[in-house]
Amino acid sequence: MANGDASASGKSVAIIGAGIIGASCALSLQRAGFQVTMIDKGDAGGGCTLGNSGSLGIASIVPLATPGIIKDVPKMLFDPLQPLSIRWAYLPWTLPWLIRYIRNSTVKRVEKIADSRDALLKGLFEAYKPLIEASGAQDLIKHTGLLSVFERDDGLAHAQYGLNLRRNRGIRVEELSGDEVREREPAVGPTVKHGVLFPDVAYTVNPQRLAQTFAEHVVRNGGILKRATVTGFEKGPDGPSKVLTDAGAIEADLIVLAAGAWSKPLATELGATVPLQAMRGYHSMMPNPGVTLNSIVTASERRVALTPMEGGLRASGTAEFAGVDAAPNYDRADVLTRHASGILPGLNVEGAKRWMGSRPAMVDSQPVIGRSPRYDNVLFAFGHDQIGIALGGVTGKLITELATGQQPSIDLTPYRPDRF
Numbered sequence: 426m427a428n429g430d431a432s433a434s435g436k437s438v439a440i441i442g443a444g445i446i447g448a449s450c451a452l453s454l455q456r457a458g459f460q461v462t463m464i465d466k467g468d469a470g471g472g473c474t475l476g477n478s479g480s481l482g483i484a485s486i487v488p489l490a491t492p493g494i495i496k497d498v499p500k501m502l503f504d505p506l507q508p509l510s511i512r513w514a515y516l517p518w519t520l521p522w523l524i525r526y527i528r529n530s531t532v533k534r535v536e537k538i539a540d541s542r543d544a545l546l547k548g549l550f551e552a553y554k555p556l557i558e559a560s561g562a563q564d565l566i567k568h569t570g571l572l573s574v575f576e577r578d579d580g581l582a583h584a585q586y587g588l589n590l591r592r593n594r595g596i597r598v599e600e601l602s603g604d605e606v607r608e609r610e611p612a613v614g615p616t617v618k619h620g621v622l623f624p625d626v627a628y629t630v631n632p633q634r635l636a637q638t639f640a641e642h643v644v645r646n647g648g649i650l651k652r653a654t655v656t657g658f659e660k661g662p663d664g665p666s667k668v669l670t671d672a673g674a675i676e677a678d679l680i681v682l683a684a685g686a687w688s689k690p691l692a693t694e695l696g697a698t699v700p701l702q703a704m705r706g707y708h709s710m711m712p713n714p715g716v717t718l719n720s721i722v723t724a725s726e727r728r729v730a731l732t733p734m735e736g737g738l739r740a741s742g743t744a745e746f747a748g749v750d751a752a753p754n755y756d757r758a759d760v761l762t763r764h765a766s767g768i769l770p771g772l773n774v775e776g777a778k779r780w781m782g783s784r785p786a787m788v789d790s791q792p793v794i795g796r797s798p799r800y801d802n803v804l805f806a807f808g809h810d811q812i813g814i815a816l817g818g819v820t821g822k823l824i825t826e827l828a829t830g831q832q833p834s835i836d837l838t839p840y841r842p843d844r845f
């Protein structure tokens with residue numbers, strides 16, 4: 426076994442969730458010598474990991490909640506097709522969470538959050554490298570940069586706050602004219618006046634296949650992927666010793682909770698009350714777009730990301746608070762299709778397929794990565810918000826360091842499960 430570690434050898438680990446986070450933890454832990462069982466109620470990578478924009482966003486240090494977000498709240502409540510929206514029926518449940526979310530949008534808090542997201546994101550390529558090479562997933566990653574485009578002069582002016590947060594942390598940012606944007610991306614239409622290139626951002630052409638490739642590699646090397654829903658835990662004197670599922674119990678020395686937006690009730694049982702909720706996003710996938718993009722293009726004022734993926738061109742985005750299991754409002758995906766056509770005038774939207782998925786969102790826009798405050802043999806790895814695809818490798822590395830008793834390579838204080 427590569428990276429073999431005597432302290433892990435033979436120990437069993439049950440990982441709840443086989444999205445990008447669970448699958449990355451699984452591969453990393455297996456390489457360190459653990460006997461790995463992944464448990465997922467659906468397909469590997471079939472949750473939020475399936476439908477996102479695919480960005481390996483080394484520049485994604487800025488949370489969605491920035492100073493001024495409070496001004497958006499009335500629109501969020503009264504227009505269900507706004508990029509940010511809350512369902513009225515869900516308001517009583519989401520309000521306490523939302524108040525804490527908005528409290529994290531002050532200038533001072535955003536500086537701190539940008540620092541701690543940056544601390545994780547800057548190691549993303551180094552952390553993914555061994556997992557991508559071991560599983561043969563190189564074809565899924567494209568190092569093309571990411572281009573943000575603006576249709577209004579004041580759009581670029583408003584973006585300066587976020588751009589400066591990045592510049593101040595050494596992230597490369599290049600401003601372009603509308604014509605320079607079209608030189609890079611000829612499919613972009615004449616309404617675009619400005620662009621910002623983040624040259625160091627990469628992306629995956631198929632985030633679900635990335636998670637599946639990791640999970641399949643784990644299985645090929647003796648791990649297990651079990652299709653079952655986790656319902657609880659059997660606890661002995663030293664903490665949880667069995668994961669209970671609708672298809673039987675699974676014994677494990679170590680448990681990793683990586684169930685994305687569904688993690689909250691399981692985390693409570695495992696010793697931490699966490700302010701996590703689903704921030705639902707949508708996509709529209711155009712199978713025969715008729716236009717080509719060379720990189721991800723994000724249309725800033727329209728809040729849509731356009732990604733050239735394996736199965737077509739994907740328009741994705743929006744944030745909706747409605748509960749993790751509520752029915753989708755696919756009109757939101759149709760809005761994304763219209764925005765995509767606004768930026769790419771030649772786009773063929775025929776046969777567009779719509780999708781909804783739940784980002785696991787914490788009130789402070791930082792993931793939970795760390796040991797349960799109650800049980801030593803339980804590790805938490807969820808709450809990755811808009812940056813879970815970027816952070817699979819980093820999370821796998823940190824969880825493996827904790828599991829093998831090493832000093833974590835990043836100070837985990839900002840991500841502790843008991844920080845709230």
Ligand SMILES: Cc1cc2nc3c(=O)[nH]c(=O)nc-3n(C[C@H](O)[C@H](O)[C@H](O)COP(=O)(O)OP(=O)(O)OC[C@H]3O[C@@H](n4cnc5c(N)ncnc54)[C@H](O)[C@@H]3O)c2cc1C
Nearest residue numbers: 442444466472473474477478480655685706812813814815
């Ligand atoms: C529109 C949109 C665009 C995005 N764009 C980006 C982007 O460009 N870059 C980026 O880095 N991130 C992006 N994200 C965020 C990213 O998709 C998520 O952070 C990431 O997928 C979270 O991964 P996960 O493994 O934690 O969760 P998931 O992929 O949701 O996996 C959790 C898994 O746990 C399983 N599970 C849950 N409960 C149980 C249970 N009780 N028993 C068994 N199994 C269970 C589920 O079936 C699921 O497979 C975007 C999200 C959206 C919605």
